[in-house]
Amino acid sequence: xxxxxxxxxxxxxxxxxxxxxxxxxxxxxxxxxxxxxxxxxxxxxxxxxxxxxxxxxxxxxxxxxxxxxxxxxxxxxxxxxxxxxxxxxxxxxxxxxxxxxxxxxxxxxxxxxxxxxxxxxxxxxxxxxxxxxxxxxxxxxxxxxxxxxxxxxxxxxxxxxxxxxxxxxxxxxxxx
Amino acid sequence: xxxxxxxxxxxxxxxxxxxxxxxxxxxxxxxxxxxxxxxxxxxxxxxxxxxxxxxxxxxxxxxxxxxxxxxxxxxxxxxxxxxxxxxxxxxxxxxxxxxxxxxxxxxxxxxxxxxxxxxxxxxxxxxxxxxxxxxxxxxxxxxxxxxxxxxxxxxxxxxxxxxxxxxxxxxxxxxxxxxxxxxxxxxxxxxxxxxxxxxxxxxxxxxxxxxxxxxxxxxxxxxxxxxxxxxxxxxxxxxxxxxxxxxxxxxxxxxxxxxxxxxxxxxxxxxxxxxxxxxxxxxxxxxxxxxxxxxxxxxxxxxxxxxxxxxxxxxxxxxxxxxxxxxxxxxxxxxxxxxxxxxxxxxxxx
Numbered sequence: 001x002x003x004x005x006x007x008x009x010x011x012x013x014x015x016x017x018x019x020x021x022x023x024x025x026x027x028x029x030x031x032x033x034x035x036x037x038x039x040x041x042x043x044x045x046x047x048x049x050x051x052x053x054x055x056x057x058x059x060x061x062x063x064x065x066x067x068x069x070x071x072x073x074x075x076x077x078x079x080x081x082x083x084x085x086x087x088x089x090x091x092x093x094x095x096x097x098x099x100x101x102x103x104x105x106x107x108x109x110x111x112x113x114x115x116x117x118x119x120x121x122x123x124x125x126x127x128x129x130x131x132x133x134x135x136x137x138x139x140x141x142x143x144x145x146x147x148x149x150x151x152x153x154x155x156x157x158x159x160x161x162x163x164x165x166x167x168x169x170x171x172x173x174x175x176x
Numbered sequence: 177x178x179x180x181x182x183x184x185x186x187x188x189x190x191x192x193x194x195x196x197x198x199x200x201x202x203x204x205x206x207x208x209x210x211x212x213x214x215x216x217x218x219x220x221x222x223x224x225x226x227x228x229x230x231x232x233x234x235x236x237x238x239x240x241x242x243x244x245x246x247x248x249x250x251x252x253x254x255x256x257x258x259x260x261x262x263x264x265x266x267x268x269x270x271x272x273x274x275x276x277x278x279x280x281x282x283x284x285x286x287x288x289x290x291x292x293x294x295x296x297x298x299x300x301x302x303x304x305x306x307x308x309x310x311x312x313x314x315x316x317x318x319x320x321x322x323x324x325x326x327x328x329x330x331x332x333x334x335x336x337x338x339x340x341x342x343x344x345x346x347x348x349x350x351x352x353x354x355x356x357x358x359x360x361x362x363x364x365x366x367x368x369x370x371x372x373x374x375x376x377x378x379x380x381x382x383x384x385x386x387x388x389x390x391x392x393x394x395x396x397x398x399x400x401x402x403x404x405x406x407x408x409x410x411x412x413x414x415x416x417x418x419x420x421x422x423x424x425x426x427x428x429x430x431x432x433x434x435x436x437x438x439x440x441x442x443x444x445x446x447x448x449x450x451x452x453x454x455x456x457x458x459x460x461x462x463x464x465x466x467x468x469x470x471x472x473x474x475x476x477x478x479x480x481x482x483x484x485x486x487x488x489x490x491x492x493x494x495x496x497x498x499x500x501x502x503x504x505x506x507x508x509x510x511x512x513x514x515x516x517x518x519x520x521x522x523x524x525x526x
Contacts, residue, residue: 131375
């Protein structure tokens with residue numbers, strides 16, 4: 001009995017340390033100190049997904065982002081062809097442990113998801129949503145500022161990548 | 177649908193069922209156990225009033241437990257000091273009111289009789305009015321009941337007043353964790369919706385309760401000062417009564433002013449005193465409209481006046497005065513929930 005309690009106690013500690021490590025590795029939370037990270041750890045939501053289970057669907061209103069603790073997530077886009085009425089699914093990317101997605105929803109007001117996300121295998125995700133970000137800003141403004149400035153950096157980088165990709169596509173179009 | 181999707185769907189339904197059962201059990205426990213419902217209501221009010229202070233102290237670097245304990249200690253000290261000052265005054269005023277009550281009842285009866293005879297001069301043949309016969313036994317029963325049940329009421333109130341701060345303390349300390357644990361039971365499919373809904377309802381309730389308390393305190397203070405300056409009896413009881421009644425929309429200010437006018441009639445005050453009383457109660461309402469509503473209006477739940485009146489009537493039918501007081505916050509929570517669920521069904525998942 002004592003062993004069982006001790007094992008469980010330390011297993012829980014290991015689990016918490018694992019979550020804290022994963023959060024610390026994420027760009028959004030990498031500037032946070034120990035107490036700020038403990039606050040984030042208490043606030044975020046760890047969710048378990050079965051293989052094939054939908055995390056969110058394209059077109060839904062997004063409330064926040066997800067960080068992958070373990071497992072693989074598929075991101076795909078569905079397109080509807082106006083002429084034929086048929087829908088096509090394009091696989092965009094496969095994300096694995098440490099990656100994150102859906103961060104645009106943290107700054108948008110009722111912005112819609114631009115792609116769908118589905119668990120490819122058993123997944124453990126950390127959900128970090130707008131109400132969580134508001135709670136952090138209310139309880140620890142310094143942590144909120146650090147997260148928001150990193151979020152701005154991530155969104156800026158995504159915008160730069162998108163601009164570069166559009167320029168490339170335009171160049172390709174002109175060449176053809 | 178493939179087998180894995182069927183399994184996911186079954187798990188989702190099971191989780192949703194378990195979550196709803198937990199929620200229902202919690203609500204049932206709060207409503208069914210004696211004194212717990214009112215204690216929870218008071219604890220919620222205390223929670224929403226003190227949450228900004230606790231968050232502020234936490235922002236200044238205090239741990240959550242210290243940030244919660246510190247304002248509670250100050251609140252207890254303030255309550256003890258205020259109790260020392262106001263309880264003797266309040267107790268004297270209640271005793272005096274108990275002695276003078278037959279006089280006020282008599283004055284009210286005369287007023288009603290007068291009203292009745294005036295009404296009967298032109299309505300007797302069509303529909304004879306018997307206001308006194310209908311009202312007097314009810315008022316007598318109510319008044320006798322109030323003074324006979326006062327010791328029971330005080331002992332119940334003491335339980336509530338000890339239980340409510342205890343609950344509020346733990347709501348402030350661990351409430352968010354508790355809500356998070358309950359929300360963790362929600363299936364993945366509805367999780368974002370549930371989290372968002374909880375945030376919206378909590379923000380709206382907090383704003384509403386803080387605004388209403390601020391209004392009541394202002395109303396009670398203005399009336400108390402006005403009545404003291406006028407040298408009117410029972411200033412403190414009347415001010416507290418008007419402040420509490422002000423929580424009831426539209427009807428509250430009139431119910432709050434009624435006892436002062438009855439006392440005026442009973443003591444046969446001259447018309448200038450009655451005008452002063454009307455002026456003091458009206459001034460309190462005007463100050464509320466000028467000072468409080470423009471600054472907190474955005475936080476007060478946006479409900480149509482007809483909806484407000486209907487909600488108050490339903491509340492009074494179900495739970496009496498308590499129902500009238502809590503009908504608007506409960507109805508606004510219902511409104512936020514249903515509109516968010518409707519939006520979820522029609523828009524969120526489109």
